[in-house]
Amino acid sequence: MRYMMLYKPGRETDAPPSESEMANMGRFIQEMAATGALLSTDGLQSSAKGVRVLISDGRFTVTDGPFTETKELVAGYAIVQTKSKEEAIELARKFLAVVGEGESEIRLMHDVPAF
Amino acid sequence: MTVPDIGRAIDAVWRMESPRLIAGLARMVRDVGLAEDLAQDALVSALERWPETGVPENPGAWLMTTAKRRAIDRMRKSSVAGRKHEELGRSVQAKQETAVDDLEAAIDDDIGDDLLRLIFTACHPVLSTEAQVALTLRLLGGLTTDEIARAFLVPEQTVAQRIVRAKRTLTSAKVPFEVPRGADFAARLSSVLQVIYLVFNEGYSATAGDDWMRPALCEDALRLGRVLAELVPAEPEAHGLVALMEIQSSRSRARVGPSGEPVLLLEQDRGRWDRLLIRRGLAALERARSLGRPPGPCVLQGEIAACHARARTPEATDWARITALYEELVRSSPSPIVELNRAVAVAMAFGPAEGLEIVDALTSEKSLESYHLLPSVRGDLLVKLGRLEEARAEFDRAASLTKNARERALLSERAAACALGRKPSR
Numbered sequence: 187m188r189y190m191m192l193y194k195p196g197r198e199t200d201a202p203p204s205e206s207e208m209a210n211m212g213r214f215i216q217e218m219a220a221t222g223a224l225l226s227t228d229g230l231q232s233s234a235k236g237v238r239v240l241i242s243d244g245r246f247t248v249t250d251g252p253f254t255e256t257k258e259l260v261a262g263y264a265i266v267q268t269k270s271k272e273e274a275i276e277l278a279r280k281f282l283a284v285v286g287e288g289e290s291e292i293r294l295m296h297d298v299p300a301f
Numbered sequence: 302m303t304v305p306d307i308g309r310a311i312d313a314v315w316r317m318e319s320p321r322l323i324a325g326l327a328r329m330v331r332d333v334g335l336a337e338d339l340a341q342d343a344l345v346s347a348l349e350r351w352p353e354t355g356v357p358e359n360p361g362a363w364l365m366t367t368a369k370r371r372a373i374d375r376m377r378k379s380s381v382a383g384r385k386h387e388e389l390g391r392s393v394q395a396k397q398e399t400a401v402d403d404l405e406a407a408i409d410d411d412i413g414d415d416l417l418r419l420i421f422t423a424c425h426p427v428l429s430t431e432a433q434v435a436l437t438l439r440l441l442g443g444l445t446t447d448e449i450a451r452a453f454l455v456p457e458q459t460v461a462q463r464i465v466r467a468k469r470t471l472t473s474a475k476v477p478f479e480v481p482r483g484a485d486f487a488a489r490l491s492s493v494l495q496v497i498y499l500v501f502n503e504g505y506s507a508t509a510g511d512d513w514m515r516p517a518l519c520e521d522a523l524r525l526g527r528v529l530a531e532l533v534p535a536e537p538e539a540h541g542l543v544a545l546m547e548i549q550s551s552r553s554r555a556r557v558g559p560s561g562e563p564v565l566l567l568e569q570d571r572g573r574w575d576r577l578l579i580r581r582g583l584a585a586l587e588r589a590r591s592l593g594r595p596p597g598p599c600v601l602q603g604e605i606a607a608c609h610a611r612a613r614t615p616e617a618t619d620w621a622r623i624t625a626l627y628e629e630l631v632r633s634s635p636s637p638i639v640e641l642n643r644a645v646a647v648a649m650a651f652g653p654a655e656g657l658e659i660v661d662a663l664t665s666e667k668s669l670e671s672y673h674l675l676p677s678v679r680g681d682l683l684v685k686l687g688r689l690e691e692a693r694a695e696f697d698r699a700a701s702l703t704k705n706a707r708e709r710a711l712l713s714e715r716a717a718a719c720a721l722g723r724k725p726s727r
Contacts, residue, residue, distance in 0.1 A: 221317070222527035226577055265577065267520060272306075272313035276360075283358070 188225070188295040189274040191281070193262040195288035198232060198252070214284045218266075223277060227264035261288075265295070307352045315344055316443035318361040320528075323440055324415035326368055327478050333422055334468030337440065339375075343368035416441075417532045418478050420525075424493045427474045432467035433496045435460055441528070442521045452518045453503065490533065494542050494599060497525050501546050505553075506705070514557060519550055530585070540589035541600030547582030548606035551575040562707055567615040579610045598634045601626055620650035637666045638674075645678055653685035673702035677712060684715075684724055693719035 203211070218224040230236075233251040240247045253259060264281070268274050271292070278290040319340055326336035343364045357363045423436040438444045438452075446464065450457040481489045504518025523546045530539040555569035586607055589600045596604065605626045612618040627643035641663055648656025660679050669675045680695030696716035700709050715725035 220528065220531040222524035223317075225581065267524070268313075269316055269517075269520075270309060270313055272309045273317060275310070276313050276317060 187269070187271075188265060188267050189271075190293050190295055191264045191266065191274070191278055192260045192291040192293070193264075193281070193285070193288060194257070194259060194291065195261045195285070196257055198256045198259055198261075200232060200234075210284055214281065218264075218277065218280075223266050223268055223273070225265045225267055227262070229262040230260060233259055307356070308348075310356050311344075311347055311351060314347075314356065314360040314364075318364055319344075319443045320416060320419065320441045321361065322364050322368060324419040325365060326372065327419060327422070328415050329369070330372060331478050333419070333440070333471055333478065337468070339368045339372050340364070342371045414480075414532055416528070417480050420493055420529060420532070421480055421489055422471065422476060422478055424489070424496045425471065425474075425476050426489075426492060427470055427476060428467050430496070430499070432463050432470070433492075434500060435463045436467045437496055437525065438500065438521060439464055441525055444521065452515060452521075490536060490538065493529065494538060497522050497529065498542060498546070498599075500525070501549075505549060514553060516553055519546070519553065522546060523550060530588075534588075535592060537589040537592045537594050538597045538599045540585045540592075541597065541603040544582045544585035544589065544603035545599060545606050547578045547585060548603065548610050551578035551582065551610065563711055566609065571613065574610070582610065583607060596629070596633075598630060601630045601633070605630075618649070620646055624650045637663055637669050638672070641669070641675060641678060644682075648682055648685070653682045657682045657686065671702055673699045673708070673712070675699075676702070680715065680719075684719065689719040689722060689724070696725075 215224065215227060218227075233253045233256075236251040236253070238247075238249045238251070238253065240249070264277075266274060266277055268277070271294075274292050278292055282288065282290055322340045322343070323333070323336050326339050327333050330336055330339070346367050347360075347364060351357075419440055420437070423440050424433045428436065434453075435449055438449050439446065444452075446461045447457050450460040453460070480486070501519055501522035504515045504520075504522060506514070523543070526539070526543045526546050530536075530543045533539050551574050552566070552569060554575065555571070555573040556564050556566075558564050582603070586600070586603050589596070589603065605623055608619050608623050608626070623646045624643065627639065627646050630639050631643055640659065644656045644659035644663070646656075647659060657679070660675070660682060663669055663675060664679070666675075676695040677699035680692045680699060683689070683692035683695060693716050696712050696719060700712035700716060703709050703712065718725040
């Protein structure tokens with residue numbers, strides 16, 4: 187089964203990650219890739235560079251970032267392939283231990299063949 | 302967490318951590334069977350402790366510490382009792398040798414990875430292919446005996462015996478826990494690749510049973526392949542195999558119809574192909590190519606799969622290139638099955654008559670006597686040439702040869718269409 191993990195740090199800072207944070211994350215990603223479980227991952231830039239497009243009653247609204255409700259902001263994602271939800275939880279724990287704070291929302295993807 | 306939750310969490314930890322755990326212990330005690338027993342002991346401790354304490358921060362390290370303590374306990378007990386248990390006796394001696402070995406390894410062995418040693422040991426040529434498969438899935442895939450049995454549709458007892466016997470064979474043959482070196486390495490790596498691809502293929506085109514595919518087995522093989530490729534990053538064939546499996550997996554959603562029937566490559570809805578896996582496959586191929594060595598059979602097959610993956614429509618397929626790749630494959634690793642595939646590509650590139658010529662030359666091939674794809678391909682080409690009566694006989698024969706129920710149904714349907722003087726619709 188395939189899960190998408192959405193990382194929500196719970197706050198937004200403009201400060202780029204430090205060199206040691208980058209190195210730790212790089213090592214962690216390398217490790218996860220080597221287990222064969224990590225299919226794809228990336229981080230997202232600050233919401234100031236983002237845009238929201240909405241449709242409501244047939245009318246579009248386009249709003250530039252930054253977005254204010256920082257608690258729900260997604261800062262990165264990973265797509266993993268595991269045998270169970272519990273395995274995905276273990277991976278999220280490992281990831282959160284590296285980043286130190288925030289939450290990981292784990293969502294099952296529709297990759298199950300139609301049978 | 303409730304007790305069943307903890308149980309599932311422990312299962313997950315086991316699946317993720319057991320290969321490294323067993324590999325590390327095997328280096329210590331120099332016996333894969335004993336290493337697995339020790340790892341299992343640690344798992345039992347976890348099952349006793351964790352429901353009370355919760356899963357520790359670093360479960361892998363916890364299991365390793367516990368297992369090592371067990372190993373030392375067992376060695377001590379055996380010496381106190383004065384009975385030199387054969388296995389344990391050897392492991393004490395092995396420990397002393399290990400220190401020397403490790404030093405040597407640091408100097409001499411550029412791979413020096415326990416997991417890699419474990420893979421090569423599980424796929425050691427003293428074991429039968431069946432034993433290699435079972436042991437690899439068990440020790441490196443973290444699968445239970447029951448899961449392996451269900452995947453291969455054999456009784457659990459059979460798999461359990463296979464594994465016990467395999468471990469015994471490794472011990473009695475004194476198979477060293479090491480990565481082969483020099484000239485041996487290439488041949489041994491190729492048998493590891495074969496074991497992984499065999500697992501993949503059993504999942505991809507189930508040779509028996511009611512399902513056309515068993516996707517979980519494909520995922521297991523793919524995961525093993527990715528692990529292996531990271532362990533031997535300088536080996537193009539490992540990346541080639543990963544590329545082949547990623548790209549073939551990218552089609553799994555498209556190759557099964559709504560009622561579970563197979564959908565053939567050229568009839569698949571390419572919009573359902575998994576772009577993520579295709580991208581990963583193409584990247585793996587790029588890595589293989591960047592190593593600048595002449596392509597081996599896995600890389601060539603990966604390249605062929607990539608030709609299909611790159612074609613947005615069946616008509617856009619570069620059949621001339623596929624034909625050329627098959628020719629190279631026939632030259633480097635000749636086999637009647639590769640030749641049969643080449644015939645299909647030639648038929649697509651240069652017309653069914655040219656393909657049929659190659660297939661006809663294969664009909665006297667002993668090893669293909671009961672291979673259902675030979676009459677199946679011959680039937681397809683005869684249909685294209687309008688020779689429906691001959692095609693019907695071929696499809697009937699193919700249906701009688703396949704052990705897969707879904708495939709049999711499809712082939713019988715084709716035979717029936719031919720009998721009515723119609724070209725089969727799929």
